[in-house]
Amino acid sequence: MGARFSRKLQGRMTSLIRQWGSDKSHYPNYMFSVIGREELGQAEWDAFVDASDEAWLWHRFDAQDVLAARRGRNVLSFAIRESGGQERIVAIVPLHLVEGGYSKLFSVKVLDSFGGVACLNDLGSKQKKKVLDFVREQFINLALQCKVVQIDLRLTPMAPAYRGEQCPKVNPLLHLGVENRLTQTYVIDLQYSKEELWDRLLGYCRTHIRKAEKEGFVIREADSFADVEKYYGLHLETYYRTGVEPHPFKYFEHIWRSFTIKGYSKIFLAERDGELVAADNEAFYKKGVVGWTAAGKSGATKGINNLLHWHAIRYFKERGFEWYESGEAFPAARGGKNKGLNDFKKSFGGELYPYYRGEIVMRPVLLETANWLKTLRQSLDFKSGN
Structure with missing residues (x-):
């Protein structure tokens, strides 16, 4: 039953992504369309990931299924295609809908982008901004449809664009309009x-x-x-x-x-x-x-x-x-x-x-309640010795 539900949900969400991406009335100044991961196919998906300096292992086609094997996760990953002219893929977006319970009667949903948006290397700054603006709209609309409490995004420190001398001085996720949740890694x-x-x-x-x-x-x-x-x-x-x-x-x-x-x-x-x-x-x-x-x-x-x-x-x-x-x-x-x-x-x-981490809070009151319940449960577990 769980596998059937997962396939049904993924099909519904793929349809939703396609609907929002193809309806240009939502994005009059954009010339992009959204393509689901399965629709694009593994060969083209992974070829993009191999070439993009902002992408790493967590962006690859198989990685979406690996991460979805954990409890409460369903794949919603998609690609962005530039419409008109070259019709090229300009971004890959790993994305999962995550549902977790804080008690037997209370659970919340989150959109999780582990790895974050990976863009084509040769995009100019103006074009990249348009791509990221478009992706943000996709995040917001999916979040509203799925009734999630927040959107979590994490970039991969091992992606070539984010390591060594290439390491950005400012959190690149800020270009997506997120709340800055920058931490650190060794x-x-x-x-x-x-x-x-x-x-x-x-x-x-x-x-x-x-x-x-x-x-x-x-x-x-x-x-x-x-x-x-x-x-x-x-x-x-x-x-x-x-x-x-x-x-x-x-x-x-x-x-x-x-x-x-x-x-x-x-x-x-x-x-x-x-x-x-x-x-x-x-x-x-x-x-x-x-x-x-x-x-x-x-x-x-x-x-x-x-x-x-x-x-x-x-x-x-x-x-x-x-x-x-x-x-x-x-x-x-x-x-x-x-x-x-x-x-x-x-x-x-x-x-x-x-x-580099960031979040977009969609339902602050519900999120605050969920965090309070999580803290309470952890406190009770600690006192009981579990």
């Missing part, structure tokens, strides 16, 4: 030598790595679907231990079939005496790498995750990759989970880079 420059990368690790990180190596842990790549099943068992253990609802198995199956097998991710497994104790999944594309998912056994040697990440850094350095993103940073955290996450990511010697 990024490691892999153009240093391996010796320099080792020296840039914080002292306790190097100590943890040496300890894990001395205790006989070995790292290998996942090479079969059976390894994915083992990894998922570790994922369940990790999430149940931390009180978080685990992802469905199909999410990991999609990662394996759409990314790992096709050469866009690597799953590294840490074992001792044949027993799996930790796992780390790395996504990579366009000379950039992102630490994606990870899991570990309770009571495992403290340095095993350090060893896994250091192994990944060396692996991609040796293969000519240029950047490694450890993940969103929380440098202001003074305690709790975020403090631990930040300290771990910081220990690998990365530098803080912008993580």
Whole structure:
């Protein structure tokens, strides 16, 4: 039933996107049309993503289905075609409708663009503004039709347009008229030598790595679907231990079939005496790498995750990759989970880079209620020890 509902919803939303994109009365000054992802097709979609400096792995055709394998997500991704003349694709927009419950009786919907709008490289500034204005109208109209509380947008720090010397000084999402929600992420420059990368690790990180190596842990790549099943068992253990609802198995199956097998991710497994104790999944594309998912056994040697990440850094350095993103940073955290996450990511010697985020709030009262319920639930879970 869930799969049928998802297909029905996606069909309805594709029809809605096509309707709004083809009705020029809404956009008298624009000469664009909207094309659904399926209508455009994978070959043309991915060719655009490969060529655009603003696009990364999360924009690819298969990535939309991978992310939709998580609970409550449906694909609404679309492309923008320039009408008249060249009839070329000028932008790709990854988009999901996300529905989540804050209690048994209360749930809200959000439009989530993970990766953000990716435009054609050679657009002039005036033409790009027209494209982004048109995309914003699409967001607003879809949000109204779907009755969402807000629209969330995140750009990908590993896209060539947003890393290294190309890194913008101002959040590019502001051109879409969003509320600025800029945060930061740790990024490691892999153009240093391996010796320099080792020296840039914080002292306790190097100590943890040496300890894990001395205790006989070995790292290998996942090479079969059976390894994915083992990894998922570790994922369940990790999430149940931390009180978080685990992802469905199909999410990991999609990662394996759409990314790992096709050469866009690597799953590294840490074992001792044949027993799996930790796992780390790395996504990579366009000379950039992102630490994606990870899991570990309770009571495992403290340095095993350090060893896994250091192994990944060396692996991609040796293969000519240029950047490694450890993940969103929380440098202001003074305690709790975020403090631990930040300290771990910081220990690998990365530098803080912008993580461009933004939002458009559609229903502020409902959103405030949802956030209050979320905070209340987290507080109750903490007090109950869950």
